[in-house]
Amino acid sequence: MSLKSRKMVGIGATGVFMFATILAVLILVILIFEIVSSGYKDLDWKFITSPPSVLSAEKAGIWPALMGSIWLMALTAVISIPVGIGAAIYLEELTVKNKLTRIIEVNISNLAGVPSIVYGILGLGIFVRQFHMGRSVLAGALTMSLLILPVIIVSAREALKAVPDSIRQAAYGLGATKIQTIWHHVLPAAVPGIVTGIILALSRAVGETAPIAMIGALSYIHDAPKGVMSSFTALPLQIYNWISYPQKEFHEIAGAAILVLLILLLTMNSIAITIRQRFERNRQW
Amino acid sequence: MTIVPTQPKVEEGGIRAGAPILSTRNVWIRYGDHAAIKNVSMEIQEKRITAIIGPSGCGKSTLLRSFNRMNDFIENLSTEGQVCYRGENVYKKGIDPVEVRRKIGMVFQKPNPFPKTIFKNVSWGLSINGIKDNMADRVEKALIQVALFDEVKDKLNKSGLELSGGQQQRLCIARAIALEPEIVLMDEPCSALDPIATMRIEDLLLELKKKYTIVIVTHNMQQAARVSDKCAFFYNGDLIEFGETEQVFTRPREKQTEQYVTGRIG
Numbered sequence: 001m002s003l004k005s006r007k008m009v010g011i012g013a014t015g016v017f018m019f020a021t022i023l024a025v026l027i028l029v030i031l032i033f034e035i036v037s038s039g040y041k042d043l044d045w046k047f048i049t050s051p052p053s054v055l056s057a058e059k060a061g062i063w064p065a066l067m068g069s070i071w072l073m074a075l076t077a078v079i080s081i082p083v084g085i086g087a088a089i090y091l092e093e094l095t096v097k098n099k100l101t102r103i104i105e106v107n108i109s110n111l112a113g114v115p116s117i118v119y120g121i122l123g124l125g126i127f128v129r130q131f132h133m134g135r136s137v138l139a140g141a142l143t144m145s146l147l148i149l150p151v152i153i154v155s156a157r158e159a160l161k162a163v164p165d166s167i168r169q170a171a172y173g174l175g176a177t178k179i180q181t182i183w184h185h186v187l188p189a190a191v192p193g194i195v196t197g198i199i200l201a202l203s204r205a206v207g208e209t210a211p212i213a214m215i216g217a218l219s220y221i222h223d224a225p226k227g228v229m230s231s232f233t234a235l236p237l238q239i240y241n242w243i244s245y246p247q248k249e250f251h252e253i254a255g256a257a258i259l260v261l262l263i264l265l266l267t268m269n270s271i272a273i274t275i276r277q278r279f280e281r282n283r284q285w
Numbered sequence: 286m287t288i289v290p291t292q293p294k295v296e297e298g299g300i301r302a303g304a305p306i307l308s309t310r311n312v313w314i315r316y317g318d319h320a321a322i323k324n325v326s327m328e329i330q331e332k333r334i335t336a337i338i339g340p341s342g343c344g345k346s347t348l349l350r351s352f353n354r355m356n357d358f359i360e361n362l363s364t365e366g367q368v369c370y371r372g373e374n375v376y377k378k379g380i381d382p383v384e385v386r387r388k389i390g391m392v393f394q395k396p397n398p399f400p401k402t403i404f405k406n407v408s409w410g411l412s413i414n415g416i417k418d419n420m421a422d423r424v425e426k427a428l429i430q431v432a433l434f435d436e437v438k439d440k441l442n443k444s445g446l447e448l449s450g451g452q453q454q455r456l457c458i459a460r461a462i463a464l465e466p467e468i469v470l471m472d473e474p475c476s477a478l479d480p481i482a483t484m485r486i487e488d489l490l491l492e493l494k495k496k497y498t499i500v501i502v503t504h505n506m507q508q509a510a511r512v513s514d515k516c517a518f519f520y521n522g523d524l525i526e527f528g529e530t531e532q533v534f535t536r537p538r539e540k541q542t543e544q545y546v547t548g549r550i551g
């Protein structure tokens with residue numbers, strides 16, 4: 001190919017990629033604009049702090065659903081983060097690579113692709129019925145943990161794998177044990193990647209409707225959860241519920257609830273970015 | 286005619302200098318079926334600099350890493366024979382490799398400071414080994430020993446990665462000697478450095494020799510000749526020749542050694 005035609009291909013390719021990027025951003029902007037414009041009117045402090053009402057969209061609020069989502073997310077984080085990171089460290093740093101670990105590895109990746117409703121069924125069978133947890137936040141959080149664990153494990157392993165071996169060698173060379181090496185050097189170096197994976201996974205958990213609908217979180221709940229055994233509802237479920245009402249006013253407050261959900265997710269993402277930057281400042285490889 | 290009584294030569298390192306501190310006996314090291322080190326027996330003397338030379342792939346790094354069991358982390362590597370540190374086989378059952386590495390430190394080819402502050406780079410090895418007192422003094426002493434203190438004394442809280450390559454390597458040496466190991470293993474410590482930085486490290490080695498036993502792998506013939514007391518030439522996993530550096534370079538006993546040190550094989 002001549003230099004000229006190579007240049008043409010370069011310009012053409014740049015154009016295609018730029019178009020793809022612009023398209024993605026444009027869709028996002030339109031989406032956010034839609035949500036904000038339909039939701040902002042109804043969004044006020046009263047809307048956030050009131051319980052839902054089946055009779056009047058005017059009086060209805062999202063307090064129980066919002067608190068339910070926050071409880072669900074926090075409890076899911078508490079369960080899935082230690083287990084996920086622990087599993088990743090075990091698989092990546094501690095165990096010898098053999099056939100068994102490879103089988104486990106492949107299956108964890110496969111689990112990440114299982115539809116969420118299946119986890120809902122599993123949660124209903126195991127946690128709600130078998131372990132008699134009822135339709136509690138705990139049962140919901142355990143189900144959500146199952147759902148997002150594969151994502152956390154896979155991304156944490158990738159992050160650990162990206163830590164250069166020279167750091168481990170340096171630590172071992174100073175007479176460090178494996179655990180000291182992992183705890184003081186490998187894990188901190190992998191934090192940015194791990195946090196990114198965790199936040200993506202938790203965002204998914206907050207946005208999921210199917211599993212919590214499956215385990216039977218109720219859509220009419222008057223109060224915020226008081227403990228892990230309280231029954232609960234969550235924002236996506238509340239939104240779904242309002243949308244299914246015939247009255248237009250309920251559709252409008254559903255828009256406001258979507259806006260709240262969006263703000264929640266964006267807040268989580270900015271926390272993730274902050275954590276990542278703090279840990280990345282010290283890293284150059 | 287007067288008879289001059291023959292005095293035992295007292296050397297810089299004191300009377301212990303020259304005593305064997307590390308020895309290998311019939312060591313074979315294999316990656317799978319491939320033997321990288323073949324039946325090597327040699328003795329490293331205390332407070333001397335021993336250089337290991339030989340063409341690329343002849344097994345220098347492999348042997349060096351066996352001295353403090355850094356080979357443990359390589360899968361499908363097997364070691365046969367004995368590596369004795371002060372008479373005790375470090376591969377003996379029940380020996381904790383962590384203890385071995387505490388006594389036999391290591392400096393790597395590519396400077397690899399931790400992505401932490403300069404101070405932390407030096408202090409970490411001490412703190413994980415249970416040394417917590419006089420940390421600032423100990424760090425300062427180690428940095429002075431590697432002639433880095435003056436350059437970094439105002440930025441001990443800056444990242445070790447913000448130093449130049451040569452400074453980073455000296456930091457890595459400081460980190461290793463802060464633990465006051467008996468032996469320091471160095472695998473081509475100057476290969477990533479320019480001639481000036483290399484010269485500084487070489488001066489440093491001669492200084493460190495007073496306190497530590499040093500084993501250095503190098504590709505640089507002049508370097509081996511300049512700094513080492515003893516020199517071992519490897520070829521294809523075999524120890525071809527091992528003797529006083531001066532003898533190896535000026536009167537090699539083996540044809541292969543002669544060809545290598547004069548630059549005809551490499």
Ligand SMILES: Nc1ncnc2c1ncn2[C@@H]1O[C@H](COP(=O)(O)OP(=O)(O)OP(=O)(O)O)[C@@H](O)[C@H]1O
Nearest residue numbers: 316321339340341342343344345346347348359504
């Ligand atoms: N991780 C490994 N797996 C399999 N074979 C290896 C491994 N590391 C080294 N070898 C082989 O062992 C032999 C010795 O390697 P070694 O790294 O000890 O050589 P070297 O003398 O240090 O070379 P260089 O001067 O290039 O660093 C080589 O043939 C190499 O291919």
Ligand SMILES: [Mg+2]
Nearest residue numbers: 345346347472
């Ligand atoms: Mg090497």
